[in-house]
Amino acid sequence: MISKIKTPSDLEVLRQAILSRQDPNKQVLRVCCTTACRAGGALDIVKNFKEELAERGLQDKVEVKKTGCRGFCEKGPVMVIEPEEIFYSEVKPKDVTKIIDYTLLDGRPVKRLLYTDAETRKKITNEKDIPFFGKQVRRVFSKTGKIDPTQIQDYIAEGGYRALAKALTTMEPEEIIEAVEASGLRGRGGGGFPTGRKWRACWEAPGSARYVIANGDEGDPGAFMDRSLMEGDPHSIVEGMIIGAYAIGANEGFIYVRDEYPIAVEHLSIAVEQATSLGLLGKDILGAGFDFTIEIERGAGAFVCGESTALMNSLEGRVGEPRAKYVHTVASGLWDRPSALNNVETWANVPLIIDRGAEWYASTGTANSKGTKIFSLVGKVQNTGLIEVPMGITLREIIFDIGGGIRKGGKLFKAVQTGGPSGGCIPEHKMDMPVDYDSLKSLGAIMGSGGMIVMDENTCMVDTAKYFVNFLMSESCGKCVPCREGLEQMHEILTNICEGNGEAEDIALLERLSSLMMDTSLCALGGTAPNPVLSTIRYFRDEYEAHIFDKECPAGVCRNPGIIRVTEFGCESPLRFYEYCFACPQFKDGCPDLSLSRTMLEGKRKLVFSDKLDSEDTVNAKEFHCLKPLSYFEKSRNTCGRQGKCREEGLLVDLLSGKKELVHSGTRLKKS
Amino acid sequence: MMVRITIDGQIVHVKRHTPVLEAAKQLEIFIPTLCYHKALKAYGACRLCVVEAFRNGRSKLVTSCNYPAEDGLVVFTATDRVKTARKGIMELLLARCPEVPQIQQLAEKMGIKAVRFKKKGDRRCILCGLCVRACEELVGVSAINFTSRGTEKKINTPFGIESKVCIGCGSCTYICPTGCVEMVGGGSPSDGRSMNMGDLALAGCPNNYECEACEIDREFIEEFKRVVKDVRAKT
Ligand SMILES: Cc1cc2nc3c(=O)[nH]c(=O)nc-3n(C[C@H](O)[C@H](O)[C@H](O)COP(=O)(O)O)c2cc1C
Ligand code: SF4
Ligand code: SF4
Ligand code: SF4
Ligand code: SF4
Ligand code: SF4
Ligand code: FES
Ligand code: FES
Numbered sequence: 001m002i003s004k005i006k007t008p009s010d011l012e013v014l015r016q017a018i019l020s021r022q023d024p025n026k027q028v029l030r031v032c033c034t035t036a037c038r039a040g041g042a043l044d045i046v047k048n049f050k051e052e053l054a055e056r057g058l059q060d061k062v063e064v065k066k067t068g069c070r071g072f073c074e075k076g077p078v079m080v081i082e083p084e085e086i087f088y089s090e091v092k093p094k095d096v097t098k099i100i101d102y103t104l105l106d107g108r109p110v111k112r113l114l115y116t117d118a119e120t121r122k123k124i125t126n127e128k129d130i131p132f133f134g135k136q137v138r139r140v141f142s143k144t145g146k147i148d149p150t151q152i153q154d155y156i157a158e159g160g161y162r163a164l165a166k167a168l169t170t171m172e173p174e175e176i177i178e179a180v181e182a183s184g185l186r187g188r189g190g191g192g193f194p195t196g197r198k199w200r201a202c203w204e205a206p207g208s209a210r211y212v213i214a215n216g217d218e219g220d221p222g223a224f225m226d227r228s229l230m231e232g233d234p235h236s237i238v239e240g241m242i243i244g245a246y247a248i249g250a251n252e253g254f255i256y257v258r259d260e261y262p263i264a265v266e267h268l269s270i271a272v273e274q275a276t277s278l279g280l281l282g283k284d285i286l287g288a289g290f291d292f293t294i295e296i297e298r299g300a301g302a303f304v305c306g307e308s309t310a311l312m313n314s315l316e317g318r319v320g321e322p323r324a325k326y327v328h329t330v331a332s333g334l335w336d337r338p339s340a341l342n343n344v345e346t347w348a349n350v351p352l353i354i355d356r357g358a359e360w361y362a363s364t365g366t367a368n369s370k371g372t373k374i375f376s377l378v379g380k381v382q383n384t385g386l387i388e389v390p391m392g393i394t395l396r397e398i399i400f401d402i403g404g405g406i407r408k409g410g411k412l413f414k415a416v417q418t419g420g421p422s423g424g425c426i427p428e429h430k431m432d433m434p435v436d437y438d439s440l441k442s443l444g445a446i447m448g449s450g451g452m453i454v455m456d457e458n459t460c461m462v463d464t465a466k467y468f469v470n471f472l473m474s475e476s477c478g479k480c481v482p483c484r485e486g487l488e489q490m491h492e493i494l495t496n497i498c499e500g501n502g503e504a505e506d507i508a509l510l511e512r513l514s515s516l517m518m519d520t521s522l523c524a525l526g527g528t529a530p531n532p533v534l535s536t537i538r539y540f541r542d543e544y545e546a547h548i549f550d551k552e553c554p555a556g557v558c559r560n561p562g563i564i565r566v567t568e569f570g571c572e573s574p575l576r577f578y579e580y581c582f583a584c585p586q587f588k589d590g591c592p593d594l595s596l597s598r599t600m601l602e603g604k605r606k607l608v609f610s611d612k613l614d615s616e617d618t619v620n621a622k623e624f625h626c627l628k629p630l631s632y633f634e635k636s637r638n639t640c641g642r643q644g645k646c647r648e649e650g651l652l653v654d655l656l657s658g659k660k661e662l663v664h665s666g667t668r669l670k671k672s
Numbered sequence: 673m674m675v676r677i678t679i680d681g682q683i684v685h686v687k688r689h690t691p692v693l694e695a696a697k698q699l700e701i702f703i704p705t706l707c708y709h710k711a712l713k714a715y716g717a718c719r720l721c722v723v724e725a726f727r728n729g730r731s732k733l734v735t736s737c738n739y740p741a742e743d744g745l746v747v748f749t750a751t752d753r754v755k756t757a758r759k760g761i762m763e764l765l766l767a768r769c770p771e772v773p774q775i776q777q778l779a780e781k782m783g784i785k786a787v788r789f790k791k792k793g794d795r796r797c798i799l800c801g802l803c804v805r806a807c808e809e810l811v812g813v814s815a816i817n818f819t820s821r822g823t824e825k826k827i828n829t830p831f832g833i834e835s836k837v838c839i840g841c842g843s844c845t846y847i848c849p850t851g852c853v854e855m856v857g858g859g860s861p862s863d864g865r866s867m868n869m870g871d872l873a874l875a876g877c878p879n880n881y882e883c884e885a886c887e888i889d890r891e892f893i894e895e896f897k898r899v900v901k902d903v904r905a906k907t
Contacts, residue, residue, distance in 0.1 A: 302821065319818065324716045324738045327689075478799065478818075478825035480717050485764035488823050489789045509788060516760035519733045519753070520719040 004279035007287050008165035011156070018157045026063055027104060028082040031091075032145060033066035034231040035224070035263055036073035042066075044093035045077060052100055062104060065154075068144035068232015071386035072132060073224075075115065080127060080145075087127040088113040118382050118404055132383040135402050137364070139372050140348050141388045144232025149267045152274040155235040161280060163351035167243045168288040171354075176247035177203060180350065182358035184370030189215050189306075189343025189449050190420075190524070192369075192437040198340055202330040203248045205338035210250045212241050213315070213334065213341040216257040216264065217299045217306035220420035221471060223451040225374040225386050226344050230257065230264035233348065234271035238294060240347035242281065243354055245292045248340050253294040255344070256311055259301045268296050303421075303475035307523050308333075308341050310477070321477045322523035343449065345374060365391035369436030373447070379416075379454035380407050389435070396431040399454055411456040415539070419448030421468045421475075422528035424535030425461060444535035446528070460557035461540040462547055466494040468532040476525060483526025486517045490533065499560035500663060502548035507537060551663040563663045564651050573636035574652040578662065580628050594656065597629040601653050604644050607633040675743040680750065689740040692747055693721055696736060701749055703736055704758065704778055706765075706849065707800035712809055714738035715801050718765075722757050724748045733757055763787045768823075769795050772850045792823075796852040799825055803844035803853055813837045816844065 005011050029049060033042045049064045070078055075089035081099075086109050088099070095113060102108045114123040115130050124130050147154035155161070167176055181196030202210060214237055218226040230237065241253045257265050272294050275281045283291045297315055304310050305320040312334045314320035333339025349371060353361045362370045369391040375398065378384045382404030389398060395416060399405065406413050415425045424445030426433075433439045437447050455464065473487040490513055496502050514530030521527040537544060546552045551565060569575045581587050581594060599605065600619050607630070608618045624630050637644050654660040673688045679696050686695045691714060696703050706718035714737045721736045726746040733753065748754065762779050767789040769775050775798065801818070804827065808814045815838035819828040829835040845853045 304821075321818075324714070324735070326734065326739050473822060476822040478820070478822045479715075479801075480719050481761050481764055482719055484799070484823055484825070485768055485789075485792070488792065489764065489767070492790060512760070512788075516757060520722055520757050520761060522716055522719070522735075 004277075005286065006279060008169050011161060011165050011286075015156050015159075015162075018153045022157070024083075026061060029062060029064045029079060030067045030082065030146060031064065031079040032068065032070055032077060034069045034149075035227065036069070037076035037078060038263070040077040040090075041093050042077040045079070045091055045096060048093050048096040049100075052096055056100070058100070058104070065148050066150075067146060068149050069228035069386065070127075070145035071136075071141065071228070071388075072383070073386070074384045085126050085128075087115060087125070087130065089115050118408070131404060132385065132387075132402055135389065135393070135397060136387050137372050137390045138388045139352055140229065140236070140345060140374060141233075141386070143236065144228060147233070149232050149234055150270045152235060152271070152278060155233070159355065160235055160351075161239055163354035164239050164242055164280065165286055167354050168246055168286045168290060173203065173247045173249065176243060176354065179353055179358045180247070183353040183361040184365065184368070185346065185349055185353060185361070186369060186437060187343055188345035188349070188373065190446075192447055195342060195346055198330055198342070199244065199248055201328065202338045202340040205331040207338050209252075210248060210338040211334045211340070212245045212248060212250045212253040213311070213339060214241055214253070214255040214344050214347050215306060215308070215311060215341055216255055216261070216268075216344045217311060218258050218261075218449065219303035219306050219475075220449055220451045222378045222453060223376040223420060223449060225376050225450055227258075227261050227264055228386055229344055229348055229374070230261065231267050234264075234268045235275065236348040236351055237268070237344050238271050238275055238281070240350035241294060242275075242285065242292055243350050244340060244342070244347065246285075246288070246290050248338075250340070251291050251293070253292065254315055254334075255294060255296045256299055256305075256315060257296060258299045265296060265298060272296065302477070304477045304523075304525055307525060309523065311341065312339065321479050322525070324522065345450075366434055366436045366439075368438050369447075373435070373450055375450040375452045377403050377452045377454070379452075380411070380456040380459075381405065381454045382407055391436045392434040394432050394434055395426065398435065398452070399431070403454065406454070406456050411458060413454070414457045414459055415455045415461065417445075417453040417455065417464065417468075417532070418451065419446035419531070420451040421471045422446070422525070422531050423448050423451065424531045425455070425464065425539065426535070427539040444531065444538055446531065458555055458557070460498075460553050460555040461536040461543045462494060462498055463553075463555075463557050465532045465536045466491065466498055469494055469529065472525065472529045476529075480520075480522040480526060482517045482520045483522070483529065486513055486521075486526070487529060489513060490517075490530075494533070497544060497547045498553070498558040500547065500551040500558070500563050501560065502544075504548065506548060507541070507544055510537065562660055564655060564660045565663050568651060569648055571640075571646065571648045573632060573640075574648050577628060577632040577636075578652060578655050582662070584628075586626075591626070593624050593626045593629050596623060597633075598653065598656050600629075600633065601644070601649055601656070607638060675741050675745075677741045677743075677745040677747065679747045686741050688742065692723060692725070692734075692736040692739045692741055692745075695741055696723075696747075696749060703749055704782065705737060706774075706778075706798060707802060708737040709802055709805075709847065712802065712805040715805065717799065717801055718761070720758055720761050722754055722761075724751045724754050758782065759784055763789055765798060768792045769798055769850070772796055772798065774849050796850050797827060798850055799827075800849060802847045802849065803827060806843045806847045807838075811839065811841055811843050813839060815839075 005014060031042055031046050046064055046066055053059045053062050072078055077091050078089045079091055080087050081103055086103060091113055098110050102110050109125055111123055114125055116123055127133055143158050147158060177196055177199050180199060185195045186192045187195060216226050216230050245253055255268055272281060281293060285292060299305050300314045300320045302320055305314050307322050308329055309325055310320045310322045313323060315334055329339050329341060331338055365371055372388050372390050374386060374388045377387055381399060387402055399416060413428055415427050417423055417425045418440060426443050426445050430443055433443060440447050469487060469491050473491050476483050476487050478484040493506050493510055497506055510533055514534050517526050517530050543554055546554050606618045607621055609621045621630060655662055674685050675688045676683060676685050677695060679699055679701060682699050684695050684699055693703055703721050705721045707715050716735045716738045719735055722733045723736045724731050725734045725739060762782060762784050765775055766779055766787045770791060771794045804817055807816050815835040816827055816829055819826050
């Protein structure tokens with residue numbers, strides 16, 4: 001046990017002691033052991049390494065470290081060997097022997113475990129040469145993947161808690177708030193509200209007790225940047241919160257973690273425990289006369305609990321439902337006291353600002369969006385994973401340089417959806433826009449918490465909008481009318497459009513419903529829910545129109561169980577037969593020739609022209625009165641190689657039996 | 673502290689943080705509401721009471737039942753934006769609860785005829801939460817609460833089983849604007865009263881108190897009488 005740190009110089013002494021104990025000649029194996037890689041067997045890899053190294057007497061020459069996420073989870077389990085910086089992906093527990101034999105003892109990489117460039121097919125040895133990592137700027141994520149998140153010494157060795165010492169002993173609370181304001185840091189959890197301004201309002205609000213809260217409820221489907229941060233570098237969040245609490249004057253803090261994140265809860269709890277035992281949390285921190293404690297709370301499990309007021313209700317032990325924010329939570333939040341709530345990533349930016357200065361921080365980014373942002377890049381791109389990029393990078397750079405473009409298969413890029421379920425879809429021709437809060441907003445999307453879903457031409461945009469609306473509908477808390485009822489109506493309209501039952505007025509109705517929801521919903525869930533609908537109408541109106549007027553899904557995704565499109569026929573003959581009959585007055589009155597035709601079609605019976613040949617599987621031509629079916633059976637079916645054993649006749653049966661309806665569209669069928 | 677606010681061009685002085693709705697009442701300006709009751713904490717769920725508030729040169733729609741009066745606030749209660757919003761909300765409610773007389777009457781009063789949205793059944797409960805708040809804030813027993821989310825949301829007892837804490841006071845029945853909480857007479861006095869809320873049965877008083885002697889009753893009886901009077905005066 002290390003003794004308590006009472007002054008900043010204690011901290012420096014400890015840091016030097018930890019650093020001097022590190023042996024520069026020792027090889028270090030950094031194995032990612034958080035969620036995705038753990039699921040791939042990372043813990044067994046570590047166990048095997050430890051056992052084999054011990055067996056071979058190498059345990060003093062090689063150190064095995066369980067680290068956090070490197071963002072390339074798709075290729076997990078991943079590991080890095082230092083000092084050579086060899087990057088291995090998709091490592092299996094049984095590869096351990098080979099890695100020791102080849103790389104550790106012989107200095108040769110194991111080719112099979114190296115990353116293969118998708119385009120050049122070349123093997124890449126070094127992490128920094130892999131395009132996925134090349135354009136990233138890792139600051140908030142600088143320590144995850146490097147340190148063991150359950151060891152405070154690792155964090156301290158990397159310069160951790162230096163910012164805290166600086167803030168508590170050399171800065172006045174207001175100076176800290178000024179620095180955060182000057183840094184231009186904005187909220188990473190959704191709204192993008194300037195963090196410094198929030199802190200100042202909270203600091204100025206009257207009242208004695210106040211709170212700081214970290215939002216780790218991450219509920220966006222497909223997003224996991226907050227999880228990786230909490231798992232991989234929990235101390236950066238804790239340090240940010242202590243600095244923030246000191247600035248605002250709070251003595252109590254809460255970290256609200258999504259219930260489905262057990263490793264995050266574990267690592268954060270260990271971090272708080274270790275910081276407390278070192279005296280970095282608790283009473284009289286670093287001799288500055290400032291007391292602060294942190295409690296970790298597990299989320300209530302609903303998406304809406306990530307919303308600030310719902311989260312506070314939940315922390316108070318009430319139903320996790322949003323409440324009115326006309327008096328801001330900075331003045332009246334948790335237990336009606338001034339509260340500063342920030343996303344965990346926002347908190348993790350704070351030590352960087354204090355340590356390196358607001359000016360340094362603000363030198364990265366665009367006019368109104370500073371620093372870096374972590375995105376969760378998923379969907380139809382080559383490389384999926386977590387990326388940290390400077391604000392202002394273009395969408396094209398993210399998707400094509402880092403993401404490596406659309407996955408193999410020759411499909412074209414169509415759109416990228418940013419900002420989580422209530423974000424918007426941005427089309428190809430806007431790909432050169434810089435990624436920052438304001439330009440994403442101007443495109444009808446949002447930064448949100450950093451979700452990014454890439455879609456190719458096989459994605460139907462109406463169906464995409466429907467997917468997000470469906471998610472939000474099932475996550476709406478149901479408190480207020482516009483969101484509860486509006487989302488269900490919206491979902492129904494979209495479903496109808498997708499299934500080919502859309503009506504001409506539907507687009508206008510969706511737009512009006514959207515503006516109603518944005519204008520009157522209680523919280524931002526309902527207020528931003530129309531984004532996916534409005535942005536797809538804005539950029540892909542032609543797709544909506546194709547569904548509504550042509551009963552056609554251009555991407556070929558949507559199907560209506562009750563209709564057959566003209567285009568589904570690869571052969572024209574049965575179609576001409578049906579259309580002819582459809583126009584005939586006899587059609588509705590149960591034409592006997594037509595029912596005879598049906599029995600022929602269903603039983604695949606043959607048409608014959610002689611009395612004698614009548615049998616079970618034939619029908620005599622003289623039973624027909626009308627020439628139309630005869631001409632089909634005689635001229636088309638009898639002369640066709642498939643003799644009725646084709647999909648088209650099945651479609652014809654469905655049409656004639658009234659099970660399905662034929663839908664025409666602008667585009668006529670192609671000849672096969 | 674008194675503040676000065678302007679509603680539809682008329683000036684009124686009220687205590688700071690008075691809900692705009694109350695201030696409007698003083699001026700006899702009608703604002704439709706479905707989830708507000710003076711004796712209960714504002715809930716802000718029906719969104720029917722929206723008005724347009726101007727502050728620092730910007731306007732936004734806010735719910736008047738919980739929007740706090742601040743000095744210099746300027747409010748309009750019947751702009752086109754307000755009317756469109758209220759109409760939209762009523763249409764959504766009419767689609768969900770077409771058979772509820774209160775909704776029909778209110779819609780008629782607001783001049784709404786056609787509904788652009790598809791009918792969604794004939795629920796009676798409009799989820800205004802008045803019963804829940806009455807039970808929690810006035811009666812103090814919280815025998816009923818919301819369960820589930822979204823359109824599945826319902827009023828229910830904890831775990832959906834007959835409530836042991838309900839005292840059968842009937843506050844929820846009185847306050848419910850749509851009449852979906854009914855009181856059914858019990859057999860003998862010792863059975864207490866019991867309530868029917870849709871298909872939800874609430875037990876009678878667990879202590880089998882005689883109502884006159886009921887201690888729990890007595891504690892809230894003054895509040896309760898006021899609520900009853902208030903609600904009756906409205907209907
Ligand atoms: C429906 C809904 C869900 C939200 N979920 C989250 C979440 O999971 N994590 C988060 O940090 N913020 C979430 N937010 C945003 C928070 O309300 C809040 O703005 C944010 O935590 C403030 O921190 P920041 O300023 O650092 O972004 C959500 C908002 C809404 C409306
Ligand atoms: S907008 Fe939706 S999630 Fe928010 S309070 Fe209303 S019903 Fe609940
Ligand atoms: S089979 Fe001949 S008569 Fe019967 S519906 Fe078809 S075209 Fe008309
Ligand atoms: S049997 Fe031949 S002619 Fe008849 S529908 Fe099939 S493919 Fe067309
Ligand atoms: S009757 Fe029961 S549920 Fe209704 S208000 Fe009284 S105690 Fe609550
Ligand atoms: S039961 Fe009545 S009072 Fe309770 S929420 Fe439903 S409509 Fe409102
Ligand atoms: S979990 Fe291992 S790289 Fe992300
Ligand atoms: S009365 Fe104000 S929201 Fe219902």
